[in-house]
Amino acid sequence: MAYDGEDKILEEVTGKAYEFGFTTDIDSDKAPAGLNEDIIRLISAKKNEPEWLLEWRLKAFATWQAMVEPEWPHLQYTKPDFQAISYYAAPKQKKELASLDEVDPELRKTMDKLGISLEEQKRLSGVAVDFVMDSVSVATSFKDKLAELGIIFCSMSEAVQEHPELVQKYLGSVVPVRDNFYAALNSAVFTDGSFCYIPKGVRCPMELSTYFRINESGTGQFERTLVIADESSYVSYLEGCTAPQRDENQLHAAVVELIALDDAEIKYSTVQNWYPGDEQGKGGVFNFVTKRGICHTRSKISWTQVETGSAVTWKYPSCVLKGDDSVGEFYSVAVTNNMQQADTGTKMIHLGKRTRSTIISKGISAGKSQNSYRGLVQIMPNADHARNFSQCDSLLMTDRCGAHTFPYIETKNPTAKVEHEATTSKIGEDQIFYCLQRGIDEEQAISLIVNGYAKDVLNKLPMEFAVEAQKLLAISLEGSVG
């Protein structure tokens, strides 16, 4: 394509500083760099944890030490130096906060810049926000209202103190310590995260939302999230991310575990916009995330993700369909631009009878980026009449980027029905010209076309999130056709 403005636009966009690239100046209580048993003891002690959790962490650490970083993803990056990372940083603010007025003004400013100030969230969207600044949750809203329904929505640290029986029962039950290298690391050193429990028969009346933010230079972020939907309950959970600009790579290795008990439903939506590095690929967040849910009888888990950020993404939100008649869904839009690399997809493990899963993955590659879909559909011997439908589409914005699909299908039951469709297309010059001829400029044309392409996934997001995600797609791809 030879639009004259293209080079100019490209230059503008690549020259543009990352919009959310600012840092907040708050005193931190920070551990020295490095990882050993003493650091883990320090973390556990700082958080005043029970003995069983310290033991669990130490076991995880021993497991992790015996493991090696996986080599199989279609990714190239310099492996993090795990001894150069500080594993604990907490804002100095310690005391319990009764109201927003008590929040550190610097922190409030950061939230304002992100456009997610708590009062605004409260007033406009009715969303309860558990805001994670570095590793300690600093403000939680709507708690009282949720408490009336018996819903627990709090930081992981608080859950460990207040609801140790639930944490002990479910922590590591879906993602075991030895599941993978990053999950083991996370289990050893996680500092905080979110915890959510919906009691039997309760339909959570609002979208629960957590905004993650990495703030402290050189601090790895090891979030731990646990969502438990008890029998016949429902919850929709939102997770969104932005991160400040950094020169060195920032490691993020989160673990998210979802438990949907009989007849329960969990919707888990993510918009991920971490700093992707500059146009040469320098800096940017390394995102190695393990997300998995377990479905009991007739329950349902839906993962929806819009991934636009991070320098390197390694992420496979998965469902273990253990109970009969349970349902797993995965809807994903993954955008890579410049030098970004993503290896993402899902695993659907069918154990129960008549279990069903749907996978819709829309990859968009621009610049010189590499975008891979990796998925596993596994039908186990007892999963009579299990069904899966997968659709994996790739859209190429330039002729310098790459799109790859690695679908694995393993069927051990002859009654299973598995369908897989895949397409690859390049954004059409004809489509763009058609828009131009109607007076729509090139940037908006690309935004329209890309959002149309991703519509099946964006439609699965809660309304406010869908709007945000559409904007994010447009911003991520500005001037990227070529």
Next chain:
Amino acid sequence: MLTINNLHARVEDTPILKGLNLQIGPGEVHAIMGPNGSGKSTLASVLAGREDYEVTAGSVDFDGTDLLELDASDRAREGLFLAFQYPVEIPGVSNLNFMKAAVNAKREHQGLEPIAAKDFLAMVKEKSALVELDGRLRDRSVNEGFSGGEKKRNEIFQMAMLEPKLAVLDETDSGLDIDALRIVSEGVNAMRNAGRSFLVITHYQRLLDHIVPDFVHVLSDGQIVKSGPKELALELEAKGYDWIKEPVA
């Protein structure tokens, strides 16, 4: 409205337009006919600003502005509309959102506020009635799964929404059955007025039975070789193009 002077254009290294002259006054309907490969669709693409076509000489004045200086989207906002021979499908983008973006782009160009939702819907209702475009088609993705006739009706609907100064219809009759041809033509005729001009590119006389032109031009090998009143089209229909090609000199 439009003055084309000695226009030369090529695709890659192949010259297609070789000194084309044409003048269209306000409110006039001009038809361009000609055999395959004579340059009809190239003329439409060059006017609309498609990048694959390189103008090597000549000028085009559009209502007082140098058309060739504008990029494609500015030409559209200035009031030039092209009804495509092969309208493009844009999956997942609803026809209405697409039109809203287009209408607002033009309004912004004119220094106007974005159109109010209520006014937009009223406008859609009015304009879609012109070409009997039903709600089902309006709400679907742009041209996706439309029949040939539905696509062409959608083009005329878009034209009506954007109210251009000059509309170029590129073989709008191709692929239309007789009913669709009538509907499309009636839509175009309803839009004719003293300030709006049309350039109707067609291969066949039959469209001109419905959209009656003020002038007919014959394009051959990149030049207009004969011009005349509407009766010229009938003559062409009867005799074919060969009798014209010869006495070019």
